[in-house]
Amino acid sequence: MKRVIASCIGMILLSAGLSYAAEGTHWGYSGHEGPEHWGGLSPEYAMCGTGKNQSPINITGMIEAELEPVQIDYKDVPLDVMNNGHTIKVGYAEGSTMKIEGQTFKLLQFHFHTPSENQIEGKSFPMEAHLVHADNEGNLAVIGVMFDEGKANSSIEEIWKLMPAEAGKTNTASDVRVNVMNMLPANKDYYRFNGSLTTPPCTEGVRWFVMKNPVSASKEQIEKYSHTMHHDTNRPVQPIHARPVLK
Numbered sequence: 460m461k462r463v464i465a466s467c468i469g470m471i472l473l474s475a476g477l478s479y480a481a482e483g484t485h486w487g488y489s490g491h492e493g494p495e496h497w498g499g500l501s502p503e504y505a506m507c508g509t510g511k512n513q514s515p516i517n518i519t520g521m522i523e524a525e526l527e528p529v530q531i532d533y534k535d536v537p538l539d540v541m542n543n544g545h546t547i548k549v550g551y552a553e554g555s556t557m558k559i560e561g562q563t564f565k566l567l568q569f570h571f572h573t574p575s576e577n578q579i580e581g582k583s584f585p586m587e588a589h590l591v592h593a594d595n596e597g598n599l600a601v602i603g604v605m606f607d608e609g610k611a612n613s614s615i616e617e618i619w620k621l622m623p624a625e626a627g628k629t630n631t632a633s634d635v636r637v638n639v640m641n642m643l644p645a646n647k648d649y650y651r652f653n654g655s656l657t658t659p660p661c662t663e664g665v666r667w668f669v670m671k672n673p674v675s676a677s678k679e680q681i682e683k684y685s686h687t688m689h690h691d692t693n694r695p696v697q698p699i700h701a702r703p704v705l706k
Contacts, residue, residue, distance in 0.1 A: 507660065531647070622684070
């Protein structure tokens, strides 16, 4: 059963474009393969054009709520960095979890977007990280972390040392360990809303937890990512429709 669940989760991530090896219709961030055309590129991507709970969003009109603290237990893992042509992705070994809303989600990987995909009260940030989790049934939960330009980020520095310059390449270092907990803000208050994957097939039903407080990365670190990817890697904000955004 565990193998079946792992396979299902893998299929979700592959179809979401979170692995360079994913098969299917090619998509991108500009031109006729850009976000405004995703819904028409393939029937499998239709949700990108018709969905009513799409991500990212401009986080605004928040409703006060008694949100429970997120319980995070992330471990140190060997560094595993992939350039899949759409983002820089760091694979995460098993054993790290997030507990929230009575469920336990396993951390699968985290990756980056420049500029940020989500906005906060209309503000866009230079970079955003997405920490992707799944429970045993394959339900997804994503923690979003915003980066402001400021002092250099030590976690980013370690990751960028192994960042592949060529799409489809992965660099690993078993002797270099990373813990994404060190990349989160000290204050872990968050905004909560329901949304989707931000890449095709834009599957809905994803729980989003966007940290209220940004962390910093240097101008050089942000520019190194942008230079490696050669283009912006963010989907524009989508209509909120009737969704509540809790804070």
